[in-house]
Amino acid sequence: MIGWGMQEQGWRKGPWTPEEDKLLCEYVSLHGEGRWSSVTRSAGLNRSGKSCRLRWVNYLRPGLKRGQLTPQEEGIIIELHAIWGNKWSTIARYLPGRTDNEIKNYWRTHFKKKEKSSQKQEKRKQQILKQKQQQQQLQLQLQQQQQVQQPQEHDIKTVFSQAETSTEEMSETHGIRQQMVLKNPNSEDQCMPKMYQDFASWFDTVGDDGLSSGLWNFADDYTVARMRQVCATN
DNA sequence: AAACACCCCAACCGCAAATAC
DNA sequence: CGTATTTGCGGTTGGGGTGTT
Structure with missing residues (x-):
């Protein structure tokens, strides 16, 4: 079993360090989003392109909101989920500053339960x-x-x-x-x-x-x- | 105070679509 | 046009935090 932070096929995994975040931010500010596979070479990050993209999209990207979703946002999620189902990325487009991952997590922990009981x-x-x-x-x-x-x-x-x-x-x-x-x-x-x-x-x-x-x-x-x-x- | 259960969320994985060669 | 690579998405996992017994 390969633990957190260990390397598999050369890539580092697990939680990101502030240093890695900084390198990724610098890279994106210089080169823009995209070309994630070249991040490793250019930014000196020992992370897969996938991992870099995910970190940027879900955590480092400017304009991301933090903290609890508002009742309005919750309402939007409920309604859009009724229309589109688990199309999290689509739903996320209507909630600026929120990520698909965040919405997905929120749905799982809040509405899945409620769905059963309510x-x-x-x-x-x-x-x-x-x-x-x-x-x-x-x-x-x-x-x-x-x-x-x-x-x-x-x-x-x-x-x-x-x-x-x-x-x-x-x-x-x-x-x-x-x-x-x-x-x-x-x-x-x-x-x-x-x-x-x-x-x-x-x-x-x-x-x-x-x-x-x-x-x-x-x-x-x-x-x-x-x-x-x-x-x-x- | 300790043990346990539950919640939250960051990050991973596999797959499919899109793009490059 | 076919193959390889990259990107994006949805599902899942696991660790830390918090609440409950």
């Missing part, structure tokens, strides 16, 4: 599931509508374009938009309703209870207004 939680999940099913029905109707109302579809696409901000936090929105735009025009028919479905279902659930108010901080007012409109029409 019927309330279970009820809510069932409710979300029910809403999703309803949305699926609506999706079918929407598809029919879209075939008649092509301009609306393009309007939504424009909204997402306008919603795109310079902040990294909007990357998921950007991702959705990209997903939509990258699809060829003919396939958007299939793509758009899925987006509607997820977003509308999520909005129905969280839009009014205030828990997810933090989420809206990432979108500009115009986008929020349009999204409310979109969801209302569904």
Whole structure:
């Protein structure tokens, strides 16, 4: 058995020392993120690229929040998990300063238990599931509508374009938009309703209870207004 | 005060996707 | 186009801290 701090295949493992952190920070400030495999050679760290990346992303990266998650953040996690499941990195994009690892750990220790004991939680999940099913029905109707109302579809696409901000936090929105735009025009028919479905279902659930108010901080007012409109029409 | 149980979280692993060659 | 390498993700582990008996 190889213990902490011992080397396996030449790499050091285990907890990071302040010296190692300093070397990694210096390296990233000089060369930027990425090219983790060359960190070892360039920074003089006896760590695997994987280990360096993880340390940077989860601990050293600037802007990381420390300490307990706020009730708002907790709410966002609950709602987004209901939509995406264990897509921790996706959920993390909506919680600036929080890492996927942090959210994953938090979920495990807090909600997994609660899930078992709390019927309330279970009820809510069932409710979300029910809403999703309803949305699926609506999706079918929407598809029919879209075939008649092509301009609306393009309007939504424009909204997402306008919603795109310079902040990294909007990357998921950007991702959705990209997903939509990258699809060829003919396939958007299939793509758009899925987006509607997820977003509308999520909005129905969280839009009014205030828990997810933090989420809206990432979108500009115009986008929020349009999204409310979109969801209302569904 | 000691033993035990539980919680929290940093860091690891394996796998898959993305990218480079 | 196929292979090798790198990167990113989700699941899991294990050690330290804290609470309970």
